[in-house]
């Protein structure tokens with residue numbers, strides 16, 4: 615695991631340098647969905663402290679114990695969030711990257727009130743306006759970001775997006791980066807195992823890598839799927 619992580623960090627640094635950027639500008643979120651806790655523990659031992667999960671229940675099973683071994687650990691929710699799981703999500707995650715609809719904003723505000731805790735938030739944009747994917751449609755993104763900023767203030771720090779499969783991701787990444795800049799949001803979460811170098815070239819400040827670090831997942835879980843939302 616230490617060797618894999620070092621090699622991956624070197625690829626990230628090379629992509630950053632290639633783009634005239636500093637490797638320190640880019641946060642690696644290790645996406646550990648389907649990965650057993652022992653392998654996550656090995657990544658922690660190798661120095662990786664930021665992780666992403668796409669399901670609340672799975673994160674709730676694995677991470678409380680891991681956190682006790684690594685106080686600096688940061689946990690991001692990168693998958694769609696159902697409103698009936700917002701309280702648990704607010705308790706569990708440091709960052710919620712999938713804020714993508716007004717109803718979820720309402721639920722998160724209520725949950726934060728009850729829990730006395732508000733994670734950092736990114737607005738997720740459906741970059742290809744694909745019906746099967748989560749994310750606010752592009753055309754509604756500006757208004758939604760403004761509404762979230764008014765409601766959540768400094769807790770809203772970024773945007774997240776996944777380009778459609780099988781097309782050049784760069785125009786999609788460029789659109790998301792421009793959107794973040796337009797709103798003065800410092801965090802741009804884009805790029806996965808297949809396309810993170812392109813994302814870094816266009817300005818990603820955070821890349822979310824699963825397979826590039828942990829290896830292939832079981833086939834049915836390979837693509838980022840959309841859990842049921844409401």
Ligand SMILES: *Cc1c(COP(=O)(O)O)cnc(C)c1O
Nearest residue numbers: 645692806807822823824825838
């Ligand atoms: C699974 C997932 C990733 C990581 O995908 P890889 O192809 O394994 O790097 C990143 N972001 C989201 C939202 C995911 O669901």
